[in-house]
Each structure stands twice: as structure tokens, then as C-alpha cells.
Amino acid sequence: MAPIIELKHIGKSFMVKRGIFSEKKEIKVLDDVNLTIEEGEVLALVGESGCGKTTTAKIIAGIHKPTKGEFLYRGKNVWEMNKEEFERYRRAVQLIHQDPYASLNPTMRVFDTIKAPLLRHKIVEKRKVYDKVLELLEMVDLNPPEEYAFKYPHQLSGGERQRVTIARALTVGPEFIVADEPVSMLDVSIRLSIIELLKDLREKMGVGFLFVTHDLAMAKYFALEGKTAVMYLGKVVEYGNTRDVIDNPLHPYTQVLLKAIPEADPEVTRKKEMPKLRSLDVPSFLNLPKGCRFHTRCPLYMEGFCNKKEPKLRQVSSTRKVSCWLYHDEEGNVKEEAFKGVL
Amino acid sequence: MKSGIKLFFYHLRKNKVGFAGFIVLLALIFMSYILPYFVPLDMETRVNEIFKPPSWKHPLGTDFQGRDILNQIIHGGKDVMNVAFMAGLISTAIAVSLGAVSGFVGGKVDMVLTSIADIILTIPHFPLLAVLAAFIDFKSSVGLATLLGLLSWPGAMRSIRAQVLSLKERDFVEAARVLDLGTGHIVFKEIIPNMMNYIVMNMIFSMRSAVYSQVGLIILGFVPFTSTNWGVMIHYAWSRGAIFFKGSLMYLLAPIAMIALFQWSLVSFARALEGVFNPRLRGE
């Protein structure tokens, strides 16, 4: 059976205009992104801000049309689907935005927001819609639901709003949820409870997830049993089981990201020996470095190699892919000695 | 939960000037639409009472034919308001529907519609109206209102289009797209309610400009209104020389004051509506 989500050689460019008089320029935000997500699987997409995570998320949610490559839902190219197939895909894949202050219509009460998809897709009869709305609000722990139902978004806290958007996504009974940094805009104190809620729903309903985050610790927490993809400047640089990626990061960029996570034991944190970045500046999409995109910052940079050719994401073990000249050559032959004793 | 009407007044009253504007507007509407049923129009010529200064019998004096000015003020507002309201409604209806289509559909449709708007926008309206008035016989105010409405939508249409363009990129509209709620829902439930204050403001401002164009045309005599009308009063006050008779300055000033008051009440009411339409500004 085909995987539920598949990105094949996806590229996405935007036309941007800098200044009034300058020409429009094309920026390639995503370049040759390949990802496969199986039914019910959780994939964490990790990377610094601005690396293209939201763009990837919105391609999977069907908001952005890729400029290159194919986006498949259950083996079918979403942008070549007929009306029925597309409607089915639309209901199956839902999106939770990063900013709950922008993703709820300020003129609509919670009840109307959740009612709309229920009636539109005839999920319940009109006379049962009130009960269904309350049921959904209860599911996302908005208690008492009959009180929350008639509030406007501005009367809710960020966490409560995000719960409403989760309930809204659940109206159509999705098979797959794209959660774009769902807690990064919320108070630290309530982040965990929202993550717990999503985990809970995932376990109860077997929904698959693309969980976008800039924080590897969050990826570890949410997708420990799943997969993790690390993105740098619009490319996936490492992919594997979350456990493996976190315990034995291969790509120098993943190693650097991991360094940013403090350990519970400060003694361990201090002893962690991690390579230092060559530069703190992230190159811009308008001026990408030649060769490997990470070479300007890479602590393990190899002169005359990394700045010449761009590596591709290669399978280096049965479960791991990485895009780095340390681990494979141009033909994709794996340099076993590079991770002796690691894998 | 407060009821809709209670809420409306609650928020309206928070803006003092706006509330005053609303009260004045209500008073003007009452005076122009209700009062005429109790005070019959009296247009009989009285040669011995021409251009009398204000008195108990004629609180605002009399005109060049000895007719009571207050009586004409009471009867002269309906026409002006009818034309303003109809023109505003027509102009806003066109602006909202074309602006929404243009901004939402985009592409060629957008190009064609904005070009049409631009062309109409560049035509100088007043001279055009003056010329048209020579060919078209504006027997009723409906004709004039339609023409004013048909000419005045492009400005509002462009600004509504811009609003739609920015609103359709918002996350909550994206969410509605992902939920496949359909174009109708997105336009009428997600986008339009979020620019309701904008639409009402636009309507009120186009009413205001319809008053100016209308009164301007009448004063200059391009539109031969025979009925009693604030504009017609100014026209006669000017052409029959009220300004030369010290005692009857009122014939000129009274209708001007009424028009100014009407315009002011419209604009301040529009400002106050902001708070009524924006639930975020509501403090419940």
C-alpha cells in the first residue's frame, strides 16, 4: 500500500521583491525535498527558523502548490486529482497553525467556527450539531464546553485558542494532522499540556502527524517512537528514527542542534563535547553557498570538498539517511569507517 | 449574553461624538420623514410677506415668495436623504461585489475589473454629471441616485479589493480552505464580516459625497428639481438674491446648516460604528 504522504523531489520558489524599484527575484525555499510518511506515523520536522518548515507544512496541507516535484497522498498526485479525490484528501489532511491568534476568525464565536465544517460536510444532522460541538470541545479539554462555545476568540487565552483550532481540525475526522510549531507562540507554562493533548489524540485515534518544531527536545518528546527529519536552508540533511537521530546524530548540523538542548544533569551538559560553528550567520536564500549549504558554518568542514559539490540525501544505514560528504561519496557509496562504533 | 440591539447601543454610547452624531441623525430622519405628516407643506405665495426676518410666526423668516422657511426645511430633507441613501446603497453594493470578486478570484477577472474602475475613476464626475443632466431628464430622485451610484463605486471597490487581498491570506481563511468550507462560506462568513465596519464606512462616505454632488448639481441649476429640497432652496436663495436682503439671510443659511449637520452626523456615526462592528474592541 502506498504511504499516506509522499514528497518527491519537491521544490518551492517564491517571487520576492526587495524595495520598490528592484526587479522581482525568485527565491528557492525548498530544493529537492524527499519525505515519506506511513499511515499513522509521526514525523518531526526540525530546523532553525526560516529554513522552510512552514513552507513544507503548507505543501502537505495543500495550501502551497509545489513549483517542482510531486506531492502524493496515498500514491496520487494531489495537484492532478479529480474533484472527488481532492475533497477526500482535503478532509483527510488537516493543519494546525503556529499562531492561534491569527488562525481563528475574530468575528466568529467558537460555536460557529466548529459548526461550519460539521454542517458543510454533513458530519452530523443540523439538530445534533450543538451536542457535537460540545463533544469536540470536551475532547480538547475546554470545560465546561457550553461556556466556551459562545465565546469570541478575543475572550480566550492563547492555549484555549489553540485547543479550539485542534477541535476544529478534528471536526472532519482527519487521518493526518500537520502541526506547525503548535506551541511555539504559547506561554511556556502551558506548552506541555497542549503537546500532551496532541499526543493523547494521536494515541486514541491513530492519527498521523507532521510535527514541525525548531526544538529537537520537543521533537524527542513528541515523536520518540516516530521519525525525525532535520532541515537546513530548504533541504533535509538527516532523516531517521527519532531515537537514533537524537542518540547518534550524524550530520554536523544535527549535532550542533543537539548541543543546544540542555541536559537534566548540568554536569553532563558541561561535559558534552560538541563541535563549534565556524560562523553564526545563516546564509540567505538569495545567496546560497556553493557546494554543501552548511559548509560556511560546518565545524567539520573539509576544504576543497564541501565547498565544491552539494551532497544529496543518501541512505547510509537501513534506517538512516544523511546528506554529508563525511558519510558517503558522489555515487552514494557509504563510508562505513566514518561511523564506526556509532551505528 | 446581551441582546444585539442592547449591545449596539452599549458600544455606540462609548463614543461620545459618535453617539451625538447618531442622535442628530435620528432627529434629522424624524424631521424629514415623520414630521411632514403633521406639518403640511405650504407653498402659497404671499406678496406682503416677502423676505421677512425671523418672528414667532415664521421662526426662520420667509423666502422670496413670502413662504415659511422652516416649513420648507422640514419638507426639503427627504429628497436629499433619499438620493444619498440610494446612491450610497447602489455604489456600495457594486463596490463590495466587484471588489470581493476581483480580490478573491484574481487573475484576468481582477485585471479587467480594476481597469474598468480606473477608467471611471479618471472621468471628472461633476462635469460629466452636468453634461448628462442636459440629456437625461431627472424627473425623480431615483434616476439621479442611480447615476450617482453608478459613478461613485470605483474608489470604494479598490479599497475593498485591497482588504479582500489581505484578508484572504490570513491564517483563518487558510484554515477554512483546508477544511474545504467552500468559496461562499469564505467570502460571506470569513472575509466580509471582517470588513463590515469598512463596508458601512464606505457606504456612509459615498452617501456623503452623493449629498455634495446632488446639492451641487441643483444649486448650479443642472438638475431642475421642482420639489422642495434643501438644494433647491440654496439655488433660489442664490439666484433670487436672498443675500441682498439683510432680513432673509436665513433662506440661504438654514439649508446650508441642515446639509452640514446631516454630513457631520453621518461621519461621526460612521466613526462610532467601528466599535460596534469590531468584537475585539468590545469589552464584555
Ligand SMILES: Nc1ncnc2c1ncn2[C@@H]1O[C@H](COP(=O)(O)OP(=O)(O)O)[C@@H](O)[C@H]1O
Ligand atoms: N509567501 C512567501 N513569499 C515569499 N517568501 C516566503 C513566503 N513564505 C515563506 N517565504 C520565505 O521562505 C523562507 C522559509 O520560510 P518558512 O517556510 O516560513 O520557514 P520556517 O517555517 O522554517 O521558519 C523564509 O526565508 C521566508 O521569508
Ligand SMILES: [Mg+2]
Ligand atoms: Mg514557520
